[in-house]
Amino acid sequence: MADVDLLLKPREAAAALGISYATIKQWILAGTLRTTKTPGGHHRIPQSALTPLLKSSSTKSRVDSRERFRAVSGRNQLVGKVVEVKFSGLLAKVVLSIGDQQITSIITADAAREMQLRKGQTAGALMKATEVMIVRV
Missing domain, CATH: 1.10.1660.10 (Multidrug-efflux Transporter Regulator; Chain: A; Domain 2)
Structure with missing residues (x-):
């Protein structure tokens, strides 16, 4: 065959x-x-x-996803596991588990779909002032 x-x-x-x-x-x-x-x-x-x-x-040096993520200029960065992704119209609720804590972010549904966020994946949160952005890592 x-x-x-x-x-x-x-x-x-x-x-x-x-x-x-x-x-x-x-x-x-x-x-x-x-x-x-x-x-x-x-x-x-x-x-x-x-x-x-x-x-x-x-042959190029491989950079692991956390190092690539950390190359962003924001310094308030947390990496954890996605425990929930809930779509509602134009928005998506994303909950990350980081240690024994959880952090929730509301992002656009398009962004969550583009990153293909799913429960169990590793993702990162970037905090800037009062906003939290989610980055799939």
Whole structure:
């Protein structure tokens, strides 16, 4: 039986390479990255198309997600586990468990969906004045 090449969504491919979604989209539109299209016209990237890019990026030093997160200029940063994500219209309630404490943030539903926040994931909270921003790590 022949091996089947796994098809990834652009966001999944970007995450696998450790780059932004915008960069993946630029590569697709420029024809730099081979894709196939679904019947609905959505791009899917064969996992084999990422292999050369993964090999070239493996020589670069890998920064773990906490170090990448900490590169943000804000200094009030906490990393914890997502214990709740609740969508309500345009907003989403995100609750992080940090040690024996919980912190709650209300963010846009679009932002929560874009970060693909799910219960059990590691995420970070950035606090600036009275606002708390959630960053998926």
